[in-house]
Amino acid sequence: MRIVDMNTGAAKLNKALEALKESWAETIETWEDQNARSFQEEHLEPIGPAIKMALDSTNRLAEVLARAQRECED
Amino acid sequence: MDGPANVRSIEAIRDFKAAMLQFAETATNAITTLQQEVMHFTEWLEHDRPSYWKNRVRDSYDTISQARVALENCKMREVAGNRPACIEEQEALAHAKRDLQQAQEKVETVRRWTINVRHEADEYRGRIGQLERYLESDLLKSIALLDRILTSLEDYASVSTSEGDAAEMITENSADENSADESPANSTKQGN
Numbered sequence: 001m002r003i004v005d006m007n008t009g010a011a012k013l014n015k016a017l018e019a020l021k022e023s024w025a026e027t028i029e030t031w032e033d034q035n036a037r038s039f040q041e042e043h044l045e046p047i048g049p050a051i052k053m054a055l056d057s058t059n060r061l062a063e064v065l066a067r068a069q070r071e072c073e074d
Numbered sequence: 075m076d077g078p079a080n081v082r083s084i085e086a087i088r089d090f091k092a093a094m095l096q097f098a099e100t101a102t103n104a105i106t107t108l109q110q111e112v113m114h115f116t117e118w119l120e121h122d123r124p125s126y127w128k129n130r131v132r133d134s135y136d137t138i139s140q141a142r143v144a145l146e147n148c149k150m151r152e153v154a155g156n157r158p159a160c161i162e163e164q165e166a167l168a169h170a171k172r173d174l175q176q177a178q179e180k181v182e183t184v185r186r187w188t189i190n191v192r193h194e195a196d197e198y199r200g201r202i203g204q205l206e207r208y209l210e211s212d213l214l215k216s217i218a219l220l221d222r223i224l225t226s227l228e229d230y231a232s233v234s235t236s237e238g239d240a241a242e243m244i245t246e247n248s249a250d251e252n253s254a255d256e257s258p259a260n261s262t263k264q265g266n
Contacts, residue, residue, distance in 0.1 A: 004115040009108035016100040023093035030083035035223060043216035050208050051101075057201040058108060064194045065115050068187040072123045072180065 006062035017051045084227050091220045123184040134174035141167035
């Protein structure tokens, strides 16, 4: 029995990012000017790395906790 | 706004603003879920495990005592003038001692992992906190900018519509005047 579940939260984060990317892809089909390009570069592109860092940290911690659980269980 | 706008659907931008708000909410909920999981685990490790293994140590001591008594009793028995080998009793005592050793090692393992996990969890909270702050601050600024862009576009669209209506009215009036000029009475006047 797993004491901790980091996968569900991580999956939610990932899914949220994918949904946002899809929505933007639809938006720029009808918004094609410098403002759109600036908005993408300055406001949307930083989101990916921020989420990736959070997911990498989550995966790392999940591994640590899994090892801790194995060693501290019966 | 920078440069000429090329927007074929203001509704699409409005939809994207809604998508950003949804993203902020979902991501924030995901972070809360993750932090709760970490908290739940550290509680298990710091409270449940120490008491579990200390109880196992205590139980092991009891089992050892019982196993020793059983072994002594066995050794004191005589069957047809011979003392039994008491192999089962010896094995039971050895097993109980191994259980005790394992339980004592686990107490130490739990102590080491408690320190390790606290450190890792603190680092994790720091990193995930950066994303939280981003969602609470930078992302909201991005959404506010989208709002301003939408307002500009909607204002421009409404002015364009008004000018378009006015232009249409001028065009209709001109058409009416031309029709009036083409009537026989006017033609006559124009002919002069």
